[in-house]
Amino acid sequence: MGRVDLDAYVHAHVHEWRRLEELTRQRRLSGAESDELVERYQQVATHLSVVRTSAPDASLVAYLSSVLAKARTRSAGTRTASWRGVVSFFTERFPAALYRIRYWWLGTLAANVLVTGVMIWWLLGNPVVEQSLMDPAQVDQLVNQDFENYYSENAASHFALQVWINNAWVSALCLALGILGLPVVYLLFNNIANLAIIGSIMIRHDHGGHFFGLILPHGLLELTAVFVAGGMGLRLFWSWIEPGSLTRTQSVAREGRTAGTIALGLVAVLLVSGIIEAFVTPSPLPTEARVGIGILAEACFFAYVFGLGRAAYARGHTGDLDAALLEDKVASAA
Structure with a gap:
């Protein structure tokens, strides 16, 4: 022109x-x-x-x-803000973001599950490690009192808030430090290392069923949310290493905006897991029922991603901001 x-x-x-x-x-x-x-x-x-x-x-x-x-x-x-905008976020933008980065968080999930299993197996074969971490009295306290009491020592509503804040903080760190790469790996490793140590101790002392009965109801969804945050953090890091067809600045900016979408959506996911942890995990329901609720919550999350998320992604949603707003931002920087 x-x-x-x-x-x-x-x-x-x-x-x-x-x-x-x-x-x-x-x-x-x-x-x-x-x-x-x-x-x-x-x-x-x-x-x-x-x-x-x-x-x-x-x-x-x-x-x-x-x-x-x-x-x-x-x-x-x-x-x-209208309900239409809220509904649009949870039916289009958030699930599309989860679907677009699915390989990153699914890979993070698989790697963490594998490493946790290997660590538990190794710790069970090396009891000297347990002895170096805890003396017999501390082990007895953990196995017979502390582990179960952890889920019922506070009022359910207070505990739900406490759990939500803790897991939201871990997820936020994974997203905030994602551009650096290694801190995300460190945070995830610390998270599963604690789980593996406690799990191996409980299993060694014939409380494996007790351990999984208390962990699985809320832990499936809770840990998946943390792995999503970790996967998004690693994707943010990789967008700087390999920007593809975009400039490095554009690539990091796009994934940074998507990370914001993921962060907002995970607030709701972690709220659900916190409610399950506060009200279902310590409840008098049979173990099978409590674990079944956890499996159902996890199945709903996957259906959400691969149902709504896949459909929203096919319609052109990616988890990024609207094109009109992006145009304004890019132009302002010209």
């Missing part, structure tokens, strides 16, 4: 840009005007994309970026 063409393009659309500016300056917007604001925002974002691609005039790009930024701020200030 040459200068003459650019002038013609500006002449054809300048009234739409001025109308969007006018809407951003109004103190109050009616329902129809709020809808118009959103529609004009999308139109102008498209215009900005055309200008940037065909005739990247610096002053025009800056002007349109400024108008869009004001419109986005005004839109956020005049509209509250």
